[in-house]
Amino acid sequence: MITKLKNIWVIDDDKLYTFLLTKTLNKLQASEQISVFENGKLGIDALKLRIEQQADLPDLIFLDINMSVMDGWEFIEEYKQLAHGNNIASIIYVASSSISADDMAKAKSHKEIYDYIVKPISSNTIISILEKTQKKN
Amino acid sequence: MKNDSGGVNDMIWSYFENSPDVVFILDKDKNIVFFNKNASKYILSDSGMSVRSGDSIYKFINPQMVDSFDIHFQKTINAESIERNINVFNPVNDKWWSATYQPIYTDGVVNAVSITISDITATKKTERQHEEISNVSRVGGWEADYINNTNYWSPVSRQILEIPADFSVGMHSAIDFYKAGPDRENIKVAIKNAIETGIGFDLELQVITHSGKNIWTRTKGKAEFHNGKVARLYGTFQDTTEKRSIYEDLLISQQYYKSLFEQNPNAVFALDLNEKFISVNENAALLAECSVPEMLGSEFAPFCPKEDVTRVMDFFTQAQLGRSVSYDCGFITAKGNRKEINITNLPIIINGVVVAIYGIAKDISESISAKNQLEKSEANLRTVFDNTDIGYVLLTESFKIVSFNNHAQSYILSKNQSPLKENEYMTGTVDDARSIDIAEVRDNVQKGKKVIYERNIKSAEYGDQWYNITFHPVSGIQNEVLGIIMEIENITARKKSEIELNKSFNLLNEQNKRLLNFSYIISHNLRSHTSNIKSILTFLEEAENEEEKVEMMEHLKNVSNSLDETIHNLNDVVSINNSVNLIYRPLFLIEFISKATDLLKDQIIQKKAIIDNKLLIDTSVNFNPAFLESIMLNFLSNAIKYSHPDRQPIITLDSYTDNGQFVLIIADNGIGIDLEKNGDKLFGFYKTFNGNSDARGLGLFICKNQVEYMGGKIEVESELGKGTTFKIFFK
Numbered sequence: 001m002i003t004k005l006k007n008i009w010v011i012d013d014d015k016l017y018t019f020l021l022t023k024t025l026n027k028l029q030a031s032e033q034i035s036v037f038e039n040g041k042l043g044i045d046a047l048k049l050r051i052e053q054q055a056d057l058p059d060l061i062f063l064d065i066n067m068s069v070m071d072g073w074e075f076i077e078e079y080k081q082l083a084h085g086n087n088i089a090s091i092i093y094v095a096s097s098s099i100s101a102d103d104m105a106k107a108k109s110h111k112e113i114y115d116y117i118v119k120p121i122s123s124n125t126i127i128s129i130l131e132k133t134q135k136k137n
Numbered sequence: 138m139k140n141d142s143g144g145v146n147d148m149i150w151s152y153f154e155n156s157p158d159v160v161f162i163l164d165k166d167k168n169i170v171f172f173n174k175n176a177s178k179y180i181l182s183d184s185g186m187s188v189r190s191g192d193s194i195y196k197f198i199n200p201q202m203v204d205s206f207d208i209h210f211q212k213t214i215n216a217e218s219i220e221r222n223i224n225v226f227n228p229v230n231d232k233w234w235s236a237t238y239q240p241i242y243t244d245g246v247v248n249a250v251s252i253t254i255s256d257i258t259a260t261k262k263t264e265r266q267h268e269e270i271s272n273v274s275r276v277g278g279w280e281a282d283y284i285n286n287t288n289y290w291s292p293v294s295r296q297i298l299e300i301p302a303d304f305s306v307g308m309h310s311a312i313d314f315y316k317a318g319p320d321r322e323n324i325k326v327a328i329k330n331a332i333e334t335g336i337g338f339d340l341e342l343q344v345i346t347h348s349g350k351n352i353w354t355r356t357k358g359k360a361e362f363h364n365g366k367v368a369r370l371y372g373t374f375q376d377t378t379e380k381r382s383i384y385e386d387l388l389i390s391q392q393y394y395k396s397l398f399e400q401n402p403n404a405v406f407a408l409d410l411n412e413k414f415i416s417v418n419e420n421a422a423l424l425a426e427c428s429v430p431e432m433l434g435s436e437f438a439p440f441c442p443k444e445d446v447t448r449v450m451d452f453f454t455q456a457q458l459g460r461s462v463s464y465d466c467g468f469i470t471a472k473g474n475r476k477e478i479n480i481t482n483l484p485i486i487i488n489g490v491v492v493a494i495y496g497i498a499k500d501i502s503e504s505i506s507a508k509n510q511l512e513k514s515e516a517n518l519r520t521v522f523d524n525t526d527i528g529y530v531l532l533t534e535s536f537k538i539v540s541f542n543n544h545a546q547s548y549i550l551s552k553n554q555s556p557l558k559e560n561e562y563m564t565g566t567v568d569d570a571r572s573i574d575i576a577e578v579r580d581n582v583q584k585g586k587k588v589i590y591e592r593n594i595k596s597a598e599y600g601d602q603w604y605n606i607t608f609h610p611v612s613g614i615q616n617e618v619l620g621i622i623m624e625i626e627n628i629t630a631r632k633k634s635e636i637e638l639n640k641s642f643n644l645l646n647e648q649n650k651r652l653l654n655f656s657y658i659i660s661h662n663l664r665s666h667t668s669n670i671k672s673i674l675t676f677l678e679e680a681e682n683e684e685e686k687v688e689m690m691e692h693l694k695n696v697s698n699s700l701d702e703t704i705h706n707l708n709d710v711v712s713i714n715n716s717v718n719l720i721y722r723p724l725f726l727i728e729f730i731s732k733a734t735d736l737l738k739d740q741i742i743q744k745k746a747i748i749d750n751k752l753l754i755d756t757s758v759n760f761n762p763a764f765l766e767s768i769m770l771n772f773l774s775n776a777i778k779y780s781h782p783d784r785q786p787i788i789t790l791d792s793y794t795d796n797g798q799f800v801l802i803i804a805d806n807g808i809g810i811d812l813e814k815n816g817d818k819l820f821g822f823y824k825t826f827n828g829n830s831d832a833r834g835l836g837l838f839i840c841k842n843q844v845e846y847m848g849g850k851i852e853v854e855s856e857l858g859k860g861t862t863f864k865i866f867f868k
Contacts, residue, residue, distance in 0.1 A: 014665055016692055053226045066661045097665035100656065119668035122675070 003134055005031040005059040011043040011075065012036070012064035012095070017119065021062065024123055030130050031059075040070030043055070044078045051086050058090045060133045062121075063113075066098045067102060076110050083112070091133050093117055161232075161255035162241065165214060167194045170249065173235060179254060180676070213238040213250045232258045279311070279356075280371040283332075284363070295373040297354065299346040316343040316351065324356065331360040332367045341377060387718045404478075404498040407485060412453055413435045414662075415493060424500060427471035442467035442475065449480075456482035456494040477505040528625030534582075534618055536563040539663075548604065548625045551596055582610040582621050591628075603632035654838075655711075663707075666700040706839075709767075713842045721847075724765055725756045726801065730790060733769040740777045746786035748773075756792060758799055760868045764843040771836035772863055776805035781858070795866070804862040805852065810855040819853060 008031040012018050018036045025034055035058070037043040043061075050057055056104060065072035082088060094107045097119040107116040114132075117125060153160050153171070156805055159179040162171035169192050172180075180188045182196050188197065198206055235257040241249040277294030281287075288311065290300070298314055312328070315321040316450060327338035337359040338435035344354045358372035399406055406414055414421075414432045422429045425440060441449050445466040452462045463481040470476065478498045485493040522529065527742040528545030532538060541557045549557050563575070581588045590606040607624040673693050680686040727750070734741060741748070758765070773788065780786035791802040810819065820841040844851050848868035855861040 014669070016669050016696060017665070017672070019692075020669070020676065023676070066665075070606070098657075098660040099666045100660045101666060103660070104163070119665070120672040 001093045004029055005130065005133060006032050006033065006054055007031060007058040007060075008035045009046075009058040009061045009090075010034065010042065010062060011040060011067070011072070013038050013066065013067045017064075021121065024121075024126060028123065028126060030126065030132070039067040040075030041073060041077070042078075043075055044070065044082070047079070047082055049090070051082065051088075055089055060129070061090050061092045063092055064118075065094060065098060073106070076112055079112060089136075093129060093137055095119055095121055146562050147160075156253075157255075161194070161252045161254075163210070163250050163252065165248055167210065168192065169194055176254075209238050210250060211239050214247055216240050216247045227834055232256055232306055253439055277374045277818060278371070280369060281311075282369045283367050284369070288756070290374075297346070297352070297374060297376045298344065300348065301347070304347070308571055314344050314346070316345055316438055320344070328370065329357065331358055331370060335360045335362060335367075337372075352376055354378075364468070383556055384852050401497075404496075404500075405431070406496045406498070407493050408437055408453065408496060410457060410491075412450070421498065424468070424476070424498060425470050426474065431471065440469055440471075442469055452480070452482055453494060456484050457491050459484050459486070459491055465505075465526045468498070477502045526627070528623075530557060530563070530623040530625070533620040534579070536579075536621070537561070538849075539620065545623070545625055547629075551594055551602070578608045578621070583618055584616070585610050585612060585616065599629075601629070602627060603629045655707075662703050663700070666696050666703065669696050670700075711840055713764075713839065713846055719761045719764075719846075721759050721761060724760050724762055725754075726752050726756045726758060726765075726790075726792075727754055729762075729765050729769045730773075732766060733773045736770060737774055737777060740774070744777055744780055744786050746777050746780065746788060749787055749789045751789065751791040752801075758801075760847055760867060764847060768840050768843060768865065771840045772803045772865075775836060776803060776807060776861075779805070779807040779861070779862075781806060781808050799867045801865040801867065802862060803865070804860065805858040809857040809859050809861055811857050812853065812855050 008025060010018050010021055012021075015071070022034050022036065025031060035046070037046060040063075043063075049055075063072045063075060070078070077091075079088075079092070091114045092112055093115050094113050095117045096103060099118055104116050107113045115129075117129075147269060147469050154173045156173055157173065159176045160173045160511040161169055161176055164170050169188060169190060172190070173189055177188050180186060184197055186197065194206075195203065212581055233256070235255050237253040237255070239251045239253070240247040241251055243249070244695075277297055278289075278291040279287040279294055282289070290298070290311070290641060295302075312321060312324055315324045325344060325674055327340055330336055331338055337357070339355070339357045341355050344352055346352060353376075355375040355377045356372060357374075357840060358370055359646065360370050361368045387750055398416070401418055401420060404418065404424040405419045406417040409415045413434055413436050415434075417425075417429055419429065425432055435452075437447060438450075448464075449466050452464055455462050461481065461483045463479065465477065465479050468476045474842045477500070480499075481497045483497075484491040485495055502699045525542065525544065528548045530538060530541040530545045538557055538559050539563055540559060546557050549555075578588050586834045587610065588608045592604045594602045596602050605624075605626045605628050607626070609622040610618050611620040611622055613619045670693065673689050673696065677686060677689045678695075680689060730748070730750060730752070740746070776788045777786060787806050789802070789804045791804070793800050793802070796846050812819070820837045835848055844865055844867075849866045852864040852866070853861065854864075
């Protein structure tokens with residue numbers, strides 16, 4: 001029913017959350033590979049490296065907002081610069097525990113962000129995200 | 138001079154002595170042997186000399202009159218006549234006098250002459266009037282001869298009757314000229330009477346002339362008898378129509394003046410020289426609230442308020458001296474009511490002499506009270522102007538001071554400027570450090586715009602005072618600028634509350650920020666734990682084996698611990714913001730540094746960190762002990778935590794004084810912070826900058842709040858890879 005994605009990235013510093021999300025994604029056989037980055041900086045560095053090596057780029061990114069070193073918003077700014085001139089077609093979902101309307105509105109203002117999901121992410125939500133991502137690809 | 142010869146003589150003496158006439162008795166030699174009281178007065182007023190018995194009469198006779206006197210005296214002494222009237226006009230007292238000479242017989246022989254001089258001014262005037270009238274009238278004569286039975290009418294009489302030259306007038310036909318009715322009957326009776334009794338007549342009757350004109354005539358007649366029988370009737374015939382009309386005119390004009398007097402809307406009165414009313418009109422009586430007869434003969438003074446008497450009497454005197462005067466004074470009516478009147482006094486001059494004065498009085502009580510009211514309301518306005526809380530200076534367009542009130546003056550004086558003076562120019566006085574540009578004010582005001590300046594004055598007495606200085610244009614009907622109003626409003630209270638408002642606005646803003654931060658903590662930190670709990674519970678429910686369940690329970694335990702820690706931190710934040718009454722006391726910094734290093738002993742040992750304390754042992758700050766403990770612990774633990782992996786951490790503690798403010802320096806040689814990127818987030822919640830996974834982040838936020846709460850501030854200098862220096866400014 002669901003075709004497996006090649007690469008799903010989770011950029012988040014909450015270890016428990018990433019552990020639980022990875023567990024769910026694996027259960028759902030969502031992706032061939034799942035990569036976790038502890039902050040935005042590590043995510044961007046990985047992206048740059050993949051572009052350089054012309055390796056596969058992530059099909060789907062779950063991005064946290066509140067992270068150390070480089071938070072979600074800073075990641076988006078860097079991502080924009082990278083996407084400019086490079087063909088990156090990753091679908092980015094912001095996944096945050098924040099229920100602040102400000103954060104939701106800010107997410108909407110970036111066209112690179114596909115949607116905003118409030119943690120925790122249920123299996124059903126993940127399934128629907130996967131379906132949408134497949135259609136897009 | 139008194140002749141003492143008994144009762145009758147005494148009476149005569151008294152009569153002569155007190156006679157209103159002037160009486161002299163001269164002896165044959167024309168020496169004065171007797172004179173009465175009035176005689177000496179007359180002589181005095183006529184010649185300025187006093188008369189004595191024995192004086193020659195010539196001493197007192199006007200040289201021009203001597204001849205006339207001699208003739209009359211001689212005729213009298215010769216007993217030729219007993220009565221001669223000599224009319225003399227005396228220009229000194231503007232009077233006519235008549236002198237009567239009378240012989241005085243002693244034993245049948247005239248040996249003295251009495252001269253009586255009477256004032257005939259009044260008679261003379263009437264006489265002169267008659268003369269005037271006679272001059273304009275035509276007098277003719279007539280005669281009826283009863284012996285020869287002829288009838289004669291003089292040419293003037295015929296002219297009066299308009300009888301043609303050839304027309305002969307018979308005895309009876311003459312009577313027929315008199316108007317039928319009472320006129321004709323009267324002349325018939327008069328003629329009959331004259332013929333029978335010899336009594337003459339003098340009648341004023343209407344006559345119809347030959348041509349049919351109705352005229353007034355005066356017919357005088359006298360009878361002449363011969364042997365007891367009437368011989369003739371003769372007399373004069375006069376056309377008095379004109380005289381009659383003059384008389385009528387006189388009557389009319391008298392009535393006219395009388396009505397002018399009586400009907401005058403003003404109170405009109407005449408006062409004699411003793412200030413007694415000699416005539417008053419109805420309105421005068423109305424003004425005085427009594428009747429005309431009551432007023433006549435009474436004095437003016439009682440009608441005059443005491444305070445005005447001298448002044449009014451002075452005006453009367455001026456009028457008596459021939460001047461006309463007009464003035465306002467009070468008036469007390471017969472009923473005791475007070476009125477305000479305006480009086481005009483004119484002299485009444487008869488033959489060049491002031492005999493009385495006229496007064497024309499207007500009741501101005503109402504206009505006086507209206508005037509008083511106006512003055513009062515003007516005074517009220519002035520009071521309002523002077524006592525308003527706003528200072529006003531009225532200026533002409535060229536900044537000349539027209540008027541100002543007390544507030545304006547005290548404003549100017551509070552600026553140590555020269556006091557405002559009317560009719561002086563404002564230029565100098567508006568000037569201050571931030572001078573009000575007069576040209577700017579004028580430009581705007583001429584365009585009809587007002588100009589507002591705000592001024593702050595430091596007053597030693599009242600502290601800071603704020604003023605709004607407004608220049609308003611004063612426009613006329615055609616919008617032309619007539620002047621400028623400078624309005625000085627003390628806005629200190631408003632300004633102070635504005636400052637207070639700003640303070641509370643800032644406070645509110647700060648609290649709002651804290652609230653926002655708080656909501657951030659809730660949404661990002663508390664919720665991250667709850668969302669994890671939710672996830673774990675889902676896994677627990679769906680757990681496929683016991684092993685997974687145990688794993689999830691372990692995770693749940695960790696989350697619960699984290700949640701507890703977060704809630705504790707939150708409590709710290711909230712308690713700072715709620716610490717209303719904190720204890721301040723001098724604290725030795727060294728004590729708190731040792732306490733912190735004690736707590737951080739393990740980390741210091743692990744990282745081999747050096748704490749380089751350059752603070753003096755007795756360095757103290759006035760602070761809250763709990764806050765200082767937290768601050769020391771946080772900064773020192775951060776410095777150790779973010780140490781550079783390639784070198785031994787050195788943490789330097791130092792201090793200096795900036796503008797009297799104690800500043801604590803905590804410097805490290807750690808990894809540093811990219812302030813350009815992270816400066817704004819440095820003191821935010823749960824921010825960690827260094828990728829150090831155990832960073833709590835909340836520490837700096839709490840420190841910042843504690844320092845600011847105590848009235849201080851924190852500054853930070855840092856260079857990536859080299860180290861960070863925090864400066865804590867204590868209040």
